[in-house]
Amino acid sequence: MKKILALTLALGLSASLLAGCGGSGSSSGSADNAAGSDTEATAEDSAASEQLVMATNATFPPYEFVEGGDYEGIDVEIAGKIAEKIGRELKIEDVEFDTLIGGVQSGKYDMGMAGMTVTEERKQSVNFSDTYATGIQSVIVPDGSSITTVDDISSETKIGVQQGTTGDIYASEDYGDDAVTQYKNGADAVQSLIAGKVDCVIIDNEPAKSFVEANEGLTILDTSYAEEDYAICVSKDNEELLGEINDALGELKSDGTIDSIVEKYISAE
Numbered sequence: 001m002k003k004i005l006a007l008t009l010a011l012g013l014s015a016s017l018l019a020g021c022g023g024s025g026s027s028s029g030s031a032d033n034a035a036g037s038d039t040e041a042t043a044e045d046s047a048a049s050e051q052l053v054m055a056t057n058a059t060f061p062p063y064e065f066v067e068g069g070d071y072e073g074i075d076v077e078i079a080g081k082i083a084e085k086i087g088r089e090l091k092i093e094d095v096e097f098d099t100l101i102g103g104v105q106s107g108k109y110d111m112g113m114a115g116m117t118v119t120e121e122r123k124q125s126v127n128f129s130d131t132y133a134t135g136i137q138s139v140i141v142p143d144g145s146s147i148t149t150v151d152d153i154s155s156e157t158k159i160g161v162q163q164g165t166t167g168d169i170y171a172s173e174d175y176g177d178d179a180v181t182q183y184k185n186g187a188d189a190v191q192s193l194i195a196g197k198v199d200c201v202i203i204d205n206e207p208a209k210s211f212v213e214a215n216e217g218l219t220i221l222d223t224s225y226a227e228e229d230y231a232i233c234v235s236k237d238n239e240e241l242l243g244e245i246n247d248a249l250g251e252l253k254s255d256g257t258i259d260s261i262v263e264k265y266i267s268a269e
């Protein structure tokens, strides 16, 4: 697997993703139940009640995050549109990222949408929809770090990641488990970087930009670590829903809805 691509990130792109974050029109629902809510609603109930239960991990701006008690973000809004198209009411479950696939596989949730990268390994467990976005694994370092390119990372580097993400998986493969410290979410990894407990954080580029904007003294390396596709995962037993999601995504792509949602959160310069 060729993961390391010396791809230059246009840092100019890092401009405000906060610009569009206050949107109130999303069908995001309340986040009162956030943080591992142990709700009774399962995918089995949802067919009866016409809900579409989406599992996510809302610590991942601009794709999913909680603001003012509501779920916001690119995934949240796209999911709202998909639910509308297939005539179901979107219900969001905020869970730990590394429990998403198991929950979708077992039928607890109808779908998982969380800036989730399509990987061959995950495809063994779940089906993925068509992709609706691309991501890049980026490296965040403190300003003035001796790590100036991806090539400076080694098994001696202390690398922070969000547990169970591709950043975690790739870094562990490339540099060994001992080099990698797993955190519950990206924000915790970044706090640890600021505190000097790790030397860098490997995380998806858009969350990286948002964390760097929200904190002083951090830089994203110009070279990225891996390139990826994001898609929605669905149980292998639910081909019907997969088809409906792909049809909805196709329409939302061709009528420009997805582009405009993405533009609302990510300013293209």
Ligand code: ARG
Pocket (backbone or CB within 6 Å): 056, 057, 058, 059, 060, 064, 097, 114, 115, 116, 117, 118, 135, 162, 164, 165, 166, 167, 204
């Ligand atoms: N793209 C990465 C992956 O699929 C990270 C996704 C993390 N998403 C989240 N909502 N926390 O592994």
